[in-house]
Amino acid sequence: MEKQWFTISVYSENHVGLLHRISGIFLKRHINIESLNVSKSEIDDVSKFTIVVYTTERWTTHIVAQIEKQVEVIKAYYHTDDETIYQESALFKIASHLLFDERQIQNIIKDSHSQIVTVSRDFFVLAKTGRRHEIDQMYQELEPFGIMQFVRSGRITVTKAEMPISALLEKFQHA
Structure with a gap:
């Protein structure tokens, strides 16, 4: 197999x-x-x-x-x-000066459909939601600039077909 x-x-x-x-x-x-x-x-x-x-x-x-x-x-x-249908989320912490000094960073943010969560004097934080390979790609694009911190969530998912768990529990409650 x-x-x-x-x-x-x-x-x-x-x-x-x-x-x-x-x-x-x-x-x-x-x-x-x-x-x-x-x-x-x-x-x-x-x-x-x-x-x-x-x-x-x-x-x-x-x-x-x-x-x-x-x-x-x-x-x-x-x-x-x-x-x-599934997604993951990730946060990237990057040095703030790069947001203004590196035009390519702004292109990465736009092309990856990520969001700037916060900006401070020393760093900014990007949030990206998507499939694992999309987050991996963004990581690879940002890595040459220096990632101060990175964290990703576990997968969250819903099934395309109906999940019979609710009906199963309802049977137990009525029994």
């Missing part, structure tokens, strides 16, 4: 230690978590873990099955990149 990118969505109760146990499932199989985001979901009192991995579908199905064995986990799903 060929490796590819998978996004694993885990819906769970919000309990201490769950993240540790879920990450242990990946550790045991020597699969690196490329991106991780945990947030409130569309369902009250339910958290959503969004985990991105580069592995085979066989390993992904095994991982999802192990995750679902955790008591606090309500349901876990996995999807390919083609089945989701």
